[in-house]
Amino acid sequence: MIDTPRLRLRRFRADDLPAFAAYRADPAVARYQGWDVGYSLAEAQRFLAAQDGLALGATGAWVQTAIARREDDALLGDCASFVFGDQPGSAEIGITLARASQGRGIAAEALRALIGELFAVHGLHRVIAQADDRNAGVHRLLEGLGLRLEARHVEADWFKGEWTTLRVYAVLAREWVSP
Numbered sequence: 001m002i003d004t005p006r007l008r009l010r011r012f013r014a015d016d017l018p019a020f021a022a023y024r025a026d027p028a029v030a031r032y033q034g035w036d037v038g039y040s041l042a043e044a045q046r047f048l049a050a051q052d053g054l055a056l057g058a059t060g061a062w063v064q065t066a067i068a069r070r071e072d073d074a075l076l077g078d079c080a081s082f083v084f085g086d087q088p089g090s091a092e093i094g095i096t097l098a099r100a101s102q103g104r105g106i107a108a109e110a111l112r113a114l115i116g117e118l119f120a121v122h123g124l125h126r127v128i129a130q131a132d133d134r135n136a137g138v139h140r141l142l143e144g145l146g147l148r149l150e151a152r153h154v155e156a157d158w159f160k161g162e163w164t165t166l167r168v169y170a171v172l173a174r175e176w177v178s179p
Contacts, residue, residue, distance in 0.1 A: 002113045003070065007106065009079065009113055012051055012066045017044040019075040020066075023098035032132040033096060036160075057122035060085040067097070067110045076101040079114050089125030091118055095138075107141050115145070119173040126172050133165035142169040146177055 002009040012020070023029050024039035047064070054063045060083070067077045077097035084090045093114060095107050118124045129147060131138045143149070147169035155163035 002065075002117055004109050004113045006070055007076070007109055007113070008068045008070050008073065009065045009110060009117075010068060012048055012064060012078070014048065016066055016075045017041060017048060019098070020044050020047075020078070023077065023096070026099055028099055029096060032135050032138070056081060056117065057083060057124075059083045065114065067095075067101075067106065076106055077110070079110050081114060081118060083118075083122070083124070087126075089123065090128070091124055091126075092128050092130065093118075094129065095141075102137075108145060111141070111145055115171070115176065119176050124173060126170060128168060128170040131167045131169065132159075133167055139167065145171075146175065147171045 001011075018041065021039055021041045021044040024033075024044070025037060027037045030037050030039065051064055054061055056063050056065060062080050062082045064078050064080050066075055067079060068075055075098075077095065079096075080094040082092045084092070093111065095111055097107055115127050118127055127147075128150075129138075129142050131142065133152065139149075148171065149167055150170050151166075151168040153166045153168070155165055157164045157166050
C-alpha cells in the first residue's frame with residue numbers, strides 16, 4: 001500500500017469490481033486501452049483472480065494497483081506496472097482513471113507515487129510508458145512527470161482495427177525527481 005496526500009494505492013478487492021467494470025466499459029476510457037467497450041463484471045472477476053498472488057515489483061506479469069481516494073477508499077482508477085524479465089531493472093507503467101476522476105491531478109499523483117516506489121523500493125533502473133500518438137492528455141501527463149519522449153513509432157501498432165502510432169516515454173532512476 002502506498003499513501004499520497006489524497007490517494008491510496010492498494011491491492012484490488014472484490015468490492016472494487018462493480019466500479020472497476022463500470023469505468024472499463026466506458027467508451028471514452030477504453031478508447032486507448034487494450035480492452036473493448038462492454039467490459040463486464042465477469043471479466044472483472046477473472047481479472048481479480050488473475051491478480052491473486054501478484055505483488056508490485058513482480059517480474060513478467062502486469063500488476064494492477066487500485067487507486068482509491070484516501071478519505072473514503074472509493075475506487076478512482078488503477079495503475080499498472082510490468083517488470084520485464086529480459087531487461088533487468090526495467091518496467092513499463094500505465095494508468096486508467098474513471099472519467100469522473102480525470103482532469104484533477106489524480107493520474108499525476110498516482111504515477112508519481114508508483115514510479116517513486118518502483119525506483120526507491122524495488123531498485124529499478126528504468127521506467128517506460130507507451131501512449132497512443134492521439135492521446136495528448138497522457139503526453140502532457142508523462143512529460144509533466146519528467147519522462148522524456150524517446151521514440152515515435154509511426155503506424156507500427158495494429159490496434160482495434162487500425163494502424164496506430166505509439167510514443168514511448170522513459171525516465172531513469174538517476175533522473176527521477178520526486179517531490
